[in-house]
Amino acid sequence: AQPQIRKEGLKLFVQYKKTKEDDDEIKSLQPDKRLITPSEVYTVFKKMSDHDLHLLGLSDEYARPEWMILTVMPVPPPPVRPSIAVDGGAMRSEDDLTYKLGDIIKASANVRRCEQEGAPAHVITEFEQLLQVIYFYFC
Template sequence: RLGTRRTMLRRHDMNLPWINHTALAARKGVYHVGFLNKVKKILESVCTNCGKLKADPRTDPRIADVIRFVKDPKKRLAIVHDICKTIRVCQVDTPEAVDEREAPRDEQGNIIPKPEHHGCGHIQPAIRKEGLKLLFVNQRVSEDEDNGAKVKTDDRKNLPASAALLILKKIPDEDLHILGLNTEEARPEWMILTVLPIPPPAVRPSVAVDGGSLRGEDDLTYKLSDIIKANQNVRRLEQEGAPAHVVDEL
């Protein structure tokens, strides 16, 4: 009386309303409006080239304090983002002299190497959000031809969801833990859509029109139809070799 019995769900002649999906054009990815701000925070916290955390947790005491004392994932992401967003160069490891007499050794007597950050030293651009888009902003300094004064200009470059997806996939699991993300249930690359879920008709039933004499489709069905048509147009343009700015307009 309180629901469907398990034996009924095992019957093969029942059409259960499972959720389906459709692959987005070229599976490049689309920003999810609900996760756009969080994706921006994560991208500002890691290197856009190698995916490592900008700050070295082995040398930066602020990151070490976050690991030790901050257990709330939301607070951890906010604090680490505040630390890393102003760093403009991915930190590299500096070689240190090791005293072999005091160095830790394993059971075979071999020296245990010290953990390293493995940063790449890449210069980091600023990331800006405009509407539903993310932009790379690099500041350039040039001289004015008239008076010789230095002029700062911003070089803006669109950051497509496909490029953001590649960066998020490079983040190591240990850095995801420092950022407060769950490697099993909340990986950052999952915050970018590569497929579109299609709910079953039970979620979007037909509606009565003109007092109930006619039936019409739900608004959600019409919107899904528009998205699928736009997705087909994007796939067609990509197959025809259309310029990137034409594809981005769709």
């Protein structure tokens, strides 16, 4: 049977239905629901064969499913996010997009630092979730 995908906040969970045919040992080993990470989804999408893409009605040349997941963040150039005048034009300041980009860079550096220092997985996960929230505010 196909598992169900459930969204809770910014997280995706896969939920398996227990069938009557499953014995008690399998039921106890398999969790009811499990978190799906973005890297897992990206890996599954990347491994899809061209034949599977054609069955889904996608083009292997123009519409690969892994392209739906951002791995590189596009940054608007300064002319798109110009500085703003403060106090009637006497002073200049950066706009909100530039400040949010700075927050994203800091949060990304925190994730990278935790990974390099070998921090516990739950700490890295918390910093990754914070980075996602900051990125969503930017968008």
